[in-house]
Amino acid sequence: MDMQQVFTLMERFAASPLTGLEVALEGGRVKLEKSAGAGPASAAPASSAPLQAQLHAPAPAPELPGCLITAPLVGTFYAAPAPGEAPFAPVGASVRKGGTVCVLEAMKMMSQVPAPFDCVIEEVLRKDGELAEFGAPLFRVREL
Incomplete structure (x- = not known):
């Protein structure tokens, strides 16, 4: 596996x-x-035959005001679809439920991260190319 x-x-x-x-x-x-x-x-x-990496529960998220969109998987954070292009969800943008806010790359596979509800992006909490752990905060948002 x-x-x-x-x-x-x-x-x-x-x-x-x-x-x-x-x-x-x-x-x-x-x-x-x-x-x-x-x-x-x-x-x-759960066995003595180790996998390639040790899996563990995510570290608790820091206390931030507002709602958070968190990483659904471990991966490298990218705010835009490609280098030099506009970000999916810049600060101040209104995003509809299901709209893409960023992508996470894991093992050469790009996974779009959708907004869980209609919201306004108040702060981007990751930099392009930064690793995001499972459950790590990616965006601080205000629900509409």
Whole structure:
């Protein structure tokens, strides 16, 4: 099981109503758990056959006023679709629910990050090319 498969598994698990999942495939085992009604899942390898990297729960987000849009996966943050192009969601922009606010690159795969609700971007909390951990704050927004 490569890391991209682990990240995909984590995303699907986080979006599911399940509170626990354990998968054993080709030299590794991953166990995911979350509290009933809780947000993102935490993950940790459950076998002596280590994966390529140690998975862990995200560090708590710093206290920031307003609502936050957080990283749904680990990846490199990009505010624009390509270098030199306008950002998806600059400060002051109104974004509709589902509109792209940035992309995260993980293992050469680009994942668009959608706005979870209609909002106004108040602050961009990451720089282009900066690594964002799972659950890390990306934007401070005001809900419309």
